Amino acid sequence: MAPPDFTNKTLFPSFATCPSIDTDTPITTPVPDEDWYLLGQIKDDMTLTKPTLVLSDRDGAPFALVFDGLDRGALDFKRLGLRKGCTAIIPRARRTVPKEEGKRGFVRVELGDAGGVKGIPGELGVVIEVVRRMRExxxxxxxxxxxxxxxxxxxxxxxxxxxxxxxxxxxxxxxxxxxxxxxxxxxxxxxxxxxxxxxxxx
Ligand SMILES: [Zn+2]
Ligand SMILES: [Zn+2]
Structure with missing residues (x-):
C-alpha cells in the first residue's frame, strides 16, 4: 500500500488549520470523521513537569506537543524515534488556543494516546519529498x-x-x-x- 498524500491539506493540516480546542468554551471546531495527521519537525525537548516537545509545522510555525498525565521521565523520546531534527506524526491532533495572546499554541496528547505519535528519522521537508517519490x-x-x-x-x-x-x-x-x-x-x-x-x- 502506498502512503497517503502528505501534501493533502485536509489529511495533513498545518498547526493553524488543525481543529482547535478553546479553553473557555468546549470544542470550537467540528472534528472531521476521517483521521488527520499533524506533521512537525522536532526542534527541542522542553520537558519541565510533563514530557514536552517543541516542533515546527510544515509552514515553519512553532507549536508544543504536551503528553498529558505523564511524569517528566515517563517517555523515552529517543527510543520512540522522537529525536531533534526528526519528524513527528501526530494523529487526530487538536490545537489548544492559548489564553494569552503571543503565547505558543500546543497540542495535548491524552494519556494512552502517546504511542500513536510516531517518529520518522528525517527532516520534514525530506520526508515529504521521499513520500512523494514513494507514491509516484x-x-x-x-x-x-x-x-x-x-x-x-x-x-x-x-x-x-x-x-x-x-x-x-x-x-x-x-x-x-x-x-x-x-x-x-x-x-x-x-x-x-x-x-x-x-x-x-x-
Ligand atoms: Zn544500475
Ligand atoms: Zn533501502
Missing part, C-alpha cells in the same frame, strides 16, 4: 535500477536487487549501483525514512 514510484520502487535506470530483465543478471533495509523501496541492477545509490545517491538517509513510513502505512 519514480526511480525507486519501480522496476528500474535506482542508480542507472536500467529496467528489470535488461541487465546481465536479469532480476534487480532489492534493498533489504526498506523492503524493496529501492532496487538496483547490481552491487556497484547499489553501493553508489547508498552513498552518492542518498539512499542511506532515505532508506530509514521509507522503512518508518512503510511501518505506519505498510
Amino acid at each position: 514510484g519514480k526511480g525507486e520502487g519501480e522496476g528500474v535500477c535506482g542508480t542507472c535506470g536500467m529496467g528489470e530483465g535488461e541487465g546481465e543478471g536479469g532480476r534487480l536487487l532489492r534493498c533489504t533495509g526498506c523492503d524493496g523501496g529501492a532496487r538496483y541492477c547490481g552491487k556497484e549501483c547499489q553501493v553508489k545509490g547508498w552513498n552518492e545517491g542518498g539512499h542511506k538517509a532515505e532508506c530509514k525514512i521509507i522503512k518508518a513510513v512503510g511501518a505506519i502505512w505498510g
Whole structure:
C-alpha cells in the first residue's frame, strides 16, 4: 500500500488549520470523521513537569506537543524515534488556543494516546519529498535500477536487487549501483525514512 498524500491539506493540516480546542468554551471546531495527521519537525525537548516537545509545522510555525498525565521521565523520546531534527506524526491532533495572546499554541496528547505519535528519522521537508517519490514510484520502487535506470530483465543478471533495509523501496541492477545509490545517491538517509513510513502505512 502506498502512503497517503502528505501534501493533502485536509489529511495533513498545518498547526493553524488543525481543529482547535478553546479553553473557555468546549470544542470550537467540528472534528472531521476521517483521521488527520499533524506533521512537525522536532526542534527541542522542553520537558519541565510533563514530557514536552517543541516542533515546527510544515509552514515553519512553532507549536508544543504536551503528553498529558505523564511524569517528566515517563517517555523515552529517543527510543520512540522522537529525536531533534526528526519528524513527528501526530494523529487526530487538536490545537489548544492559548489564553494569552503571543503565547505558543500546543497540542495535548491524552494519556494512552502517546504511542500513536510516531517518529520518522528525517527532516520534514525530506520526508515529504521521499513520500512523494514513494507514491509516484519514480526511480525507486519501480522496476528500474535506482542508480542507472536500467529496467528489470535488461541487465546481465536479469532480476534487480532489492534493498533489504526498506523492503524493496529501492532496487538496483547490481552491487556497484547499489553501493553508489547508498552513498552518492542518498539512499542511506532515505532508506530509514521509507522503512518508518512503510511501518505506519505498510
Ligand atoms: Zn544500475
Ligand atoms: Zn533501502
